[in-house]
Amino acid sequence: xxxxxxxxxxxxxxxxxxxxxxxxxxxxxxxxxxxxxxxxxxxxxxxxxxxxxxxxxxxxxxxxxxxxxxxxxxxxxxxxxxxxxxxxxxxxxxxxxxxxxxxxxxxxxxxx
Amino acid sequence: xxxxxxxxxxxxxxxxxxxxxxxxxxxxxxxxxxxxxxxxxxxxxxxxxxxxxxxxxxxxxxxxxxxxxxxxxxxxxxxxxxxxxxxxxxxxxxxxxxxxxxxxxxxxxxxx
Numbered sequence: 674x675x676x677x678x679x680x681x682x683x684x685x686x687x688x689x690x691x692x693x694x695x696x697x698x699x700x701x702x703x704x705x706x707x708x709x710x711x712x713x714x715x716x717x718x719x720x721x722x723x724x725x726x727x728x729x730x731x732x733x734x735x736x737x738x739x740x741x742x743x744x745x746x747x748x749x750x751x752x753x754x755x756x757x758x759x760x761x762x763x764x765x766x767x768x769x770x771x772x773x774x775x776x777x778x779x780x781x782x783x784x785x
Numbered sequence: 786x787x788x789x790x791x792x793x794x795x796x797x798x799x800x801x802x803x804x805x806x807x808x809x810x811x812x813x814x815x816x817x818x819x820x821x822x823x824x825x826x827x828x829x830x831x832x833x834x835x836x837x838x839x840x841x842x843x844x845x846x847x848x849x850x851x852x853x854x855x856x857x858x859x860x861x862x863x864x865x866x867x868x869x870x871x872x873x874x875x876x877x878x879x880x881x882x883x884x885x886x887x888x889x890x891x892x893x894x895x896x897x
Contacts, residue, residue: 774834776830
């Protein structure tokens with residue numbers, strides 16, 4: 674247990690569905706991250722929030738919409754996804770920028 | 786644009802052997818470098834974090850070195866054990882520590 678939890682752990686959705694991924698950290702950290710891990714590709718940084726403000730958006734399509742209501746919670750809202758969006762979505766947190774990142778177990782997303 | 790390469794892609798060694806995993810990066814203006822471990826279907830576990838001003842970090846049987854001028858880092862694992870079997874990921878932090886670029890990883894198998 675790293676202190677970072679993600680729900681759900683598995684999600685199957687159709688291309689017309691709307692769903693949300695949730696991440697919660699119990700470590701008192703101030704920075705939170707969303708990553709995408711596709712098969713046979715390196716881990717890709719999607720979004721970074723620091724003190725609840727988005728500080729990095731790595732050219733992610735608008736069908737992915739992040740939300741950080743407070744420093745402990747991070748959401749990734751999904752709508753009209755494509756099959757190529759199927760991947761493991763990982764959340765991480767760190768005390769401050771540049772510190773060690775602690776990862777959650779991930780959500781395995783399948784888009785049909 | 787920062788690119789991170791890890792060699793080899795896969796490695797199989799007998800138990801007890803000392804081994805070295807390699808990571809190279811193209812832009813030496815890094816903020817920090819992290820080594821992670823990932824077990825199948827799971828999130829990442831941070832092993833070592835080296836700040837740009839440091840040359841190496843040690844934790845137990847693990848030692849990571851950083852040579853910014855040559856754009857290289859190595860992870861040395863002493864006396865390998867079957868429990869060390871996992872994928873090892875190198876990640877370079879840029880942009881004040883927020884933007885993290887990952888390598889594709891080295892998949893390690895330690896035979897009993």
